[in-house]
Amino acid sequence: MSFGSLVFTPLVKKLQERYGSRRQYARMENSGASQDRFTPFESQFLAERDGFYWATIGTAGWPYVQYRGGPKGFLKVIDDHTLAFADFRGNKQYISTGNLLTDNRVAMIMVDYPRQARLKILGRVEIFEGDKAESWLPRVRMPEEKTVIERVFVIHVEAYDWNCPQHITPRYTAEEIREGMQAVEKRMQALEQENKALRKELEQFHAS
Ligand SMILES: Cc1cc2nc3c(=O)[nH]c(=O)nc-3n(C[C@H](O)[C@H](O)[C@H](O)COP(=O)(O)O)c2cc1C
Structure with a gap:
């Protein structure tokens, strides 16, 4: 069954005619798809x-x-x-x-x-x-x-x-956001590690 054949009542079709969309929807309704x-x-x-x-x-x-x-x-x-x-x-x-x-x-x-x-x-x-x-x-x-x-x-x-x-x-659901944020979190962890290592190097540099 086509969707249109169930919902395009005579009045609906009249409105489609008045507003110029009837031909397009008749094609959809009768396409046999x-x-x-x-x-x-x-x-x-x-x-x-x-x-x-x-x-x-x-x-x-x-x-x-x-x-x-x-x-x-x-x-x-x-x-x-x-x-x-x-x-x-x-x-x-x-x-x-x-x-x-x-x-x-x-x-x-x-x-x-x-x-x-x-x-x-x-x-x-x-x-x-x-x-x-x-x-x-x-x-x-x-x-x-x-x-x-x-x-x-x-x-x-x-x-x-x-x-x-x-x-x-x-x-997006909370789960989808969590999934989407995984790459960002991973990147943040890597940057935190890098930051930590750089701080350590800087401390050592100042101490020497
Ligand atoms: C304890 C409890 C659990 C419910 N669980 C669900 C649920 O899992 N899914 C859902 O769509 N509505 C749930 N509801 C909401 C409504 O009970 C449910 O939409 C209702 O049965 C629909 O009835 P109606 O067709 O009279 O509106 C729950 C409500 C209560 C009080």
């Missing part, structure tokens, strides 16, 4: 995420956005059109879960800030709880996470789309 199967590029991008936002729809019609985060890799790429993650016991509001019980559609967005890349996904969520979750648990469990897994969300992807990198401010 598959946007529902991940290539290795998307799979790797997804496997490296430590968080994403997802929106569900409640019976009152309000869209509801929630952030989900965890250690890198908590979002599992099951195959080229399926994702899964564990729903740990949390604030017990159950808004996303409740919404998904009446409408299983979800919109997700994940951002790689250092590389300024963002991916949007539309999918349908299957919820596995209790006995039905058993076979899923080993696939979604994070060894370091001790919180109870209440359910497993399995996302059947219907379409995805990459956004342009515009307006993504590069941001």
Whole structure:
């Protein structure tokens, strides 16, 4: 499925016509290019995420956005059109879960800030709880996470789309900064050693 065929409603198309972008987007919509199967590029991008936002729809019609985060890799790429993650016991509001019980559609967005890349996904969520979750648990469990897994969300992807990198401010996690600083730290240590040796030489010079 192409992403456009799911989100370009008649009114959206009218606006694209009015503002001169319809031809370009019609081409994208009808190109036949598959946007529902991940290539290795998307799979790797997804496997490296430590968080994403997802929106569900409640019976009152309000869209509801929630952030989900965890250690890198908590979002599992099951195959080229399926994702899964564990729903740990949390604030017990159950808004996303409740919404998904009446409408299983979800919109997700994940951002790689250092590389300024963002991916949007539309999918349908299957919820596995209790006995039905058993076979899923080993696939979604994070060894370091001790919180109870209440359910497993399995996302059947219907379409995805990459956004342009515009307006993504590069941001780095503490771990990424530490990694990036390693070379600087090494250089500083070398300079400190050199400084120490030079001071010693200078002391010896003055003493003689
Ligand atoms: C003890 C505790 C642990 C939580 N752990 C996580 C977590 O690992 N990842 C996460 O995205 N939210 C975590 N949360 C936040 C929310 O519980 C979580 O986003 C919530 O279950 C979503 O529910 P909702 O769809 O009703 O908004 C935690 C909250 C609590 C109180």
